[in-house]
Amino acid sequence: MGRYLLRRLLHTVLAMLGVSIGVFLIMHLVPGDPIRLALGTRFDPEVYQALRSRAGLDRPLLAQYGTWLSHAVTGDFGVSFRSGQPVGELLWQRLGPTATLAGAALLVALSIALPVGILSAVWSGSVIDRIATALSQLWVSVPDFWSGIMYILLFALVLGWLPASGYVSPLDDPVQALRHLVLPALTVGLISGSILTRFVRSAVLEALNQDYTRTARAKGLSRWQTVRRHVLPNAWIPIVTVAGLQLGFLLGGVVVVEVIFEWPGLGRLAYDAVIRRDYSLLQGAVLVIATVFLTINLFVDILCGYLDPRVRRP
Amino acid sequence: MSASEPVLSVRNLTVEIGTRRGTARVVNDISYDVHRGETVAIVGESGSGKTVSALALMRLLPEPPARVGGRVLLDGVDLLRGSERELCRIRGHRIAMVFQDPMTSLNPVLTIGQQLVEPIRLHLPLTAGAARDRAVEMLHLVGIPAPRHRLDDYPHQFSGGMRQRVMIAMALACDPEVLIADEATTALDVTTQAQIVELVAGLQDRMGMAVVWITHDLGVVAGIADRVAVMYAGQVLEEAPVDALYEDPRHPYTTGLLASVPTPGIDRPHRLFAIPGLPPDPVALPPGCPFWDRCAVRGEPRAEFTPQPLRPVGSDHQVACSCAGPAARHG
Numbered sequence: 001m002g003r004y005l006l007r008r009l010l011h012t013v014l015a016m017l018g019v020s021i022g023v024f025l026i027m028h029l030v031p032g033d034p035i036r037l038a039l040g041t042r043f044d045p046e047v048y049q050a051l052r053s054r055a056g057l058d059r060p061l062l063a064q065y066g067t068w069l070s071h072a073v074t075g076d077f078g079v080s081f082r083s084g085q086p087v088g089e090l091l092w093q094r095l096g097p098t099a100t101l102a103g104a105a106l107l108v109a110l111s112i113a114l115p116v117g118i119l120s121a122v123w124s125g126s127v128i129d130r131i132a133t134a135l136s137q138l139w140v141s142v143p144d145f146w147s148g149i150m151y152i153l154l155f156a157l158v159l160g161w162l163p164a165s166g167y168v169s170p171l172d173d174p175v176q177a178l179r180h181l182v183l184p185a186l187t188v189g190l191i192s193g194s195i196l197t198r199f200v201r202s203a204v205l206e207a208l209n210q211d212y213t214r215t216a217r218a219k220g221l222s223r224w225q226t227v228r229r230h231v232l233p234n235a236w237i238p239i240v241t242v243a244g245l246q247l248g249f250l251l252g253g254v255v256v257v258e259v260i261f262e263w264p265g266l267g268r269l270a271y272d273a274v275i276r277r278d279y280s281l282l283q284g285a286v287l288v289i290a291t292v293f294l295t296i297n298l299f300v301d302i303l304c305g306y307l308d309p310r311v312r313r314p
Numbered sequence: 315m316s317a318s319e320p321v322l323s324v325r326n327l328t329v330e331i332g333t334r335r336g337t338a339r340v341v342n343d344i345s346y347d348v349h350r351g352e353t354v355a356i357v358g359e360s361g362s363g364k365t366v367s368a369l370a371l372m373r374l375l376p377e378p379p380a381r382v383g384g385r386v387l388l389d390g391v392d393l394l395r396g397s398e399r400e401l402c403r404i405r406g407h408r409i410a411m412v413f414q415d416p417m418t419s420l421n422p423v424l425t426i427g428q429q430l431v432e433p434i435r436l437h438l439p440l441t442a443g444a445a446r447d448r449a450v451e452m453l454h455l456v457g458i459p460a461p462r463h464r465l466d467d468y469p470h471q472f473s474g475g476m477r478q479r480v481m482i483a484m485a486l487a488c489d490p491e492v493l494i495a496d497e498a499t500t501a502l503d504v505t506t507q508a509q510i511v512e513l514v515a516g517l518q519d520r521m522g523m524a525v526v527w528i529t530h531d532l533g534v535v536a537g538i539a540d541r542v543a544v545m546y547a548g549q550v551l552e553e554a555p556v557d558a559l560y561e562d563p564r565h566p567y568t569t570g571l572l573a574s575v576p577t578p579g580i581d582r583p584h585r586l587f588a589i590p591g592l593p594p595d596p597v598a599l600p601p602g603c604p605f606w607d608r609c610a611v612r613g614e615p616r617a618e619f620t621p622q623p624l625r626p627v628g629s630d631h632q633v634a635c636s637c638a639g640p641a642a643r644h645g
Contacts, residue, residue, distance in 0.1 A: 211418040217374055218413075219433040219484065220406035222398070229432070233423045309423060309468040 077284030102250035108189025117200025244300030320347035358545035416477035427465030475506035547604035
């Protein structure tokens with residue numbers, strides 16, 4: 001397990017370095033000069049040059065990268081061109097709401113996907129399976145901007161049960177925070193849950209069709225004993241992997257849903273940074289999102305190693 | 315037929331499986347008896363319905379798509395009519411099974427100990443500690459070195475032959491009356507095959523269970539079986555004590571099978587014998603004798619060969635062929 005962990009850790013670090021180079025380069029290769037953009041159409045070339053050298057944009061690329069990376073690893077992503085606020089601070093403010101939404105959405109997704117996926121695999125071909133498959137197919141294909149707006153219409157405007165949009169920190173007012181969380185979490189969670197349901201179903205079905213499942217039945221285990229003791233321990237491995245990927249995507253920000261519900265998340269921050277060509281902010285945002293994603297992947301790999309003795313004890 | 319009551323009695327077992335192309339008649343009205351301590355071999359080529367018939371009698375086939383008919387009496391109790399709850403008490407306890415591929419038949423994420431203790435705890439009134447001791451004893455019995463030490467190992471840490479020994483230990487852990495070995499040596503290399511065959515024979519002497527040995531390997535059968543049933547297209551074409559079958563095969567298919575076994579040490583003037591043609595499609599079984607198309611001694615026309623029950627042709631020797639006799643023997 002030790003060697004496996006070390007190898008995975010090394011992979012993660014290398015991937016992060018790769019991401020940082022990519023992020024740094026792409027930002028410099030895309031057309032559109034941020035200084036020019038900030039100054040508008042008419043500007044004094046001297047001011048332009050002064051701003052450029054103040055931002056370090058006139059130095060060689062490698063030097064720029066070195067400086068940027070050495071600051072980035074300490075959480076210093078520079079200052080946003082637009083707002084003048086430190087990028088690290090801006091990102092930090094968005095991490096809380098994003099984590100809250102992602103966590104809640106994953107909770108919704110798993111609480112649907114696990115029971116429904118397992119039941120429709122065990123009773124594959126049954127009415128329950130067909131209904132579940134049809135519903136999950138429907139929800140996967142419904143776009144989030146539409147279902148989100150429908151939830152707002154129904155639960156906020158018609159029924160008036162929940163607020164239509166906005167974010168309240170759970171530290172300020174837990175009840176209001178929860179009420180504001182329900183609709184966006186449902187919008188994202190149902191879609192994510194539909195995808196996960198299908199993965200859970202196929203993972204359980206796959207394990208059900210294995211020879212060891214037949215062995216378990218031949219030993220005298222009942223169908224559900226077999227599912228619990230033999231099928232699920234094997235099915236967890238692909239399920240955890242896909243759920244981890246889903247969480248990674250959710251933490252990367254769900255831009256559309258964040259816009260609809262005015263949720264101050266990372267995705268919207270990154271989106272705004274792209275539109276405004278706010279270099280340092282975008283670099284910081286992408287790097288943070290990538291880091292979060294890779295870290296979750298690392299945890300998933302560790303968890304899979306724990307679940308699969310062939311990885312843990314080769 | 316021996317005087318004592320058979321421990322396992324299969325009567326008119328049929329298995330039909332619904333497929334997209336139609337209903338496949340995989341097992342067609344087979345009957346055989348297995349007595350205490352006896353080894354009955356069921357031989358036949360791939361697709362002859364051997365494995366399906368074994369899974370059907372344990373009620374391990376998914377129903378649907380499979381439909382199982384007939385009777386399977388274990389000490390007089392019909393397994394095909396038992397409730398699922400009753401079957402769970404019988405499977406692994408009174409009738410156990412060893413499968414073909416030991417690489418995939420053990421659960422990769424559970425230790426050998428967990429998998430071995432499971433049927434013991436399920437069927438025998440033992441504490442966790444006593445069940446573990448029993449598991450160690452079983453591993454020792456099947457010849458796994460340092461058994462107590464190996465309980466906490468996972469299947470992938472064992473070789474194929476060792477895994478099949480574990481499977482056998484698992485099947486015999488609750489001292490079953492009947493052991494079904496379904497192609498239990500097929501996936502193993504030849505030396506390991508011989509070890510596993512000897513192991514089961516030795517354990518049978520010690521524990522007294524009846525063994526149904528399903529195989530396509532006539533070499534294995536000759537060494538261990540008391541009686542042999544030859545299956546083809548889901549039917550038993552011939553059933554006889556092992557010596558009678560080898561010395562005096564009556565069905566043209568049996569003769570063909572025996573002729574196609576290579577004999578080491580004998581300088582053969584001809585190429586190895588092969589029965590021409592292929593077995594019939596179970597979705598479209600021909601009327602009459604299923605072997606007619608490939609038969610070397612068939613009569614004309616086929617209509618004469620209506621499906622025939624096994625008829626006695628010697629002491630304890632039955633055959634399903636109207637023109638079967640010593641003359642049917644291939645050279």
